[in-house]
Amino acid sequence: MRLLGVDPGSIACGWGVIDASSGSLEFIAAATIRAPQIEPAPARLLRIYRGLSSVIREYCPAVLSLERHIVARNIQSAFRIGEARAMAMLAAQENSIPIVEYPPNQVKLAVAGHGHAGKDAVMAMVRRTLNIGSDVALAADASDALALAICHAMRGRGARLTSGIERNRPPATRSRL
Secondary structure (H helix, E strand, C coil): CEEEEEECCCCEEEEEEEEEECCEEEEEEEEEEECCCCCCHHHHHHHHHHHHHHHHHHHCCCEEEEECCCCCCCHHHHHHHHHHHHHHHHHHHHCCCCEEEECHHHHHHHHHCCCCCCHHHHHHHHHHHHCCCCCCCCCHHHHHHHHHHHHHHHCCCHHHHHHHHHCCCCCCCCCCC
16 A cells, blocks of 8 residues: 655645555655745645645555644744645545544654654654665655654554545544545
8 A cells, every 4th residue: 555644844844655565664755845935825835735736646645644733833833834734634635535643652653662752763763664775865854754654554554444445435544624
């Protein structure tokens, strides 16, 4: 099953695609959609939406994995991250892709074995889990997005989600807009 993880941000939005099948995970692609801070917020959000829509069209994921809780330094940052999350949800919904959400500690626990692991530990485990060599550049936002995809694959929800889609029923783990 192809999984897309998205680490939303209004200036840097990370995305990562993996394939998960019978206990193995394969790195497909990852990058960061960058929106210049000098652009007005609506233009940045449009850039993120279009970028994620393009990723979805190119890689055809079966599921989008998104961070559930917003962690922000201030209320303005929280609003901006929420808007970027909405762009990811819209792009997925428009393409009939189910959305699953995980709290940050659950992602860190699934990937690094510790719910309070730091970014460096998460990135190291993402690289190790997906066998991504040091020759491949991987920004922190893209690494976090891959961690979200890995978390979904490791939580064993993939099979249930796929079977729900095949029966044309919304799966229980799907977010509602």
